[in-house]
Amino acid sequence: MKVAVFNTKRYERPVLEKSADGFPIEFTFLESRLDVQTALLAAGHEAVLIFVNDVANRSILEQLAAGGTRFLATRSAGFNQIDRQAACELGITLAYVPAYSPNAVAEFTIGLILTLGRHIHEGHNRVRRADFNLEGLCGFELRDMTVGVCGTGRIGTEVVKLLSGFGCKILAYDEEPNEQVMLLASYVDTREELFRYSDILTLHVPLMPSTYHLIDNEALKLMKDGVFLINTSRGALIDTPAVVEGLKSRKVGFLAIDVYEEEACLFFEDHSSDIIRDDTFARLLTFPNVIVTGHQAFLTMHALRNIAETTMQSLDEFAKGFPCTHAVPAP
Numbered sequence: 001m002k003v004a005v006f007n008t009k010r011y012e013r014p015v016l017e018k019s020a021d022g023f024p025i026e027f028t029f030l031e032s033r034l035d036v037q038t039a040l041l042a043a044g045h046e047a048v049l050i051f052v053n054d055v056a057n058r059s060i061l062e063q064l065a066a067g068g069t070r071f072l073a074t075r076s077a078g079f080n081q082i083d084r085q086a087a088c089e090l091g092i093t094l095a096y097v098p099a100y101s102p103n104a105v106a107e108f109t110i111g112l113i114l115t116l117g118r119h120i121h122e123g124h125n126r127v128r129r130a131d132f133n134l135e136g137l138c139g140f141e142l143r144d145m146t147v148g149v150c151g152t153g154r155i156g157t158e159v160v161k162l163l164s165g166f167g168c169k170i171l172a173y174d175e176e177p178n179e180q181v182m183l184l185a186s187y188v189d190t191r192e193e194l195f196r197y198s199d200i201l202t203l204h205v206p207l208m209p210s211t212y213h214l215i216d217n218e219a220l221k222l223m224k225d226g227v228f229l230i231n232t233s234r235g236a237l238i239d240t241p242a243v244v245e246g247l248k249s250r251k252v253g254f255l256a257i258d259v260y261e262e263e264a265c266l267f268f269e270d271h272s273s274d275i276i277r278d279d280t281f282a283r284l285l286t287f288p289n290v291i292v293t294g295h296q297a298f299l300t301m302h303a304l305r306n307i308a309e310t311t312m313q314s315l316d317e318f319a320k321g322f323p324c325t326h327a328v329p330a331p
């Protein structure tokens with residue numbers, strides 16, 4: 001089977017190739033993102049593999065289908081970039097990787113809290129300049145904090161487990177509370193309550209119409225002054241201009257994000273010689289109390305292996321005409 005792999009990075013290609021050992025698969029590795037210009041490159045490939053910032057909207061799926069594509073898998077846990085209805089109508093089977101390593105993202109989330117809360121990044125920069133002054137580096141201890149976890153699915157649950165070791169008070173909110181979390185955290189009934197009582201708020205819900213701009217002006221008004229926001233889920237959960245205003249007024253005391261609503265034209269590429277045209281993003285980088293990472297929370301060797309193996313399983317099932325174990329849920 002011919003498989004076009006969009007958005008291939010050097011760190012994942014050997015892992016994909018190794019896990020395809022013994023499968024009758026011929027990969028075409030493409031560095032470009034899947035978009036309206038590049039969709040043609042998949043012509044003649046029965047299967048296409050994409051990543052989080054590839055575009056799989058109706059018109060692109062139509063192009064893929066016209067070129068013979070019958071299977072599309074995203075090498076990610078989120079699948080909000082795919083028009084599921086269109087894929088269903090075009091007869092394209094969809095697969096994803098629901099749980100390649102919730103721990104990878106959960107551990108990164110804790111890393112962001114500790115880094116920003118203790119100014120580790122700033123301390124590192126100072127010492128490299130031989131500046132050993134500690135002014136401005138006073139941090140907080142997690143045991144003094146109430147941490148709100150919004151979304152207690154696979155990743156949120158791991159975050160709760162890790163947080164429980166720090167002795168902080170943990171609040172949680174999810175439309176479907178789970179028993180594992182109940183042992184370690186107190187569920188609140190509404191997300192407004194979570195916003196109101198959390199010193200630190202970390203987002204682990206998927207991006208859907210009901211969670212789009214979950215953190216907006218209205219949500220910020222409910223929050224404690226100086227709240228610490230973390231988003232390792234999807235950028236559009238946050239109305240970034242509203243949060244920038246919150247940072248300027250000090251309503252938001254800390255912001256750590258691994259995802260950004262307009263990340264598609266920035267992340268995963270080297271833009272160090274370019275002019276950044278996104279003023280909101282550029283403004284974010286000026287705050288001393290903001291950390292931005294480029295969608296790297298998933299990136300561990302454990303996760304890359306699981307992504308490759310799960311994707312290979314889905315390709316194998318599709319090739320044999322079996323139902324796909326990791327099919328994207330129907331729209």
Ligand code: NAD
Pocket residue numbers: 077078098099102105150151152153154155156173174175176204205206207210211232233234258259295296297298299
């Ligand atoms: P999951 O499906 O296991 O959990 C999501 C949870 O959110 C579920 O428990 C669900 O009940 C809850 N939920 C859904 N809508 C809600 C709402 N409106 N209000 C409250 N709760 C709601 O997903 P997961 O594996 O934990 O992943 C969460 C998200 O993390 C993914 O959708 C993806 O966007 C993101 N992610 C980011 C990275 C990264 O590298 N930064 C990596 C993997 C996943």
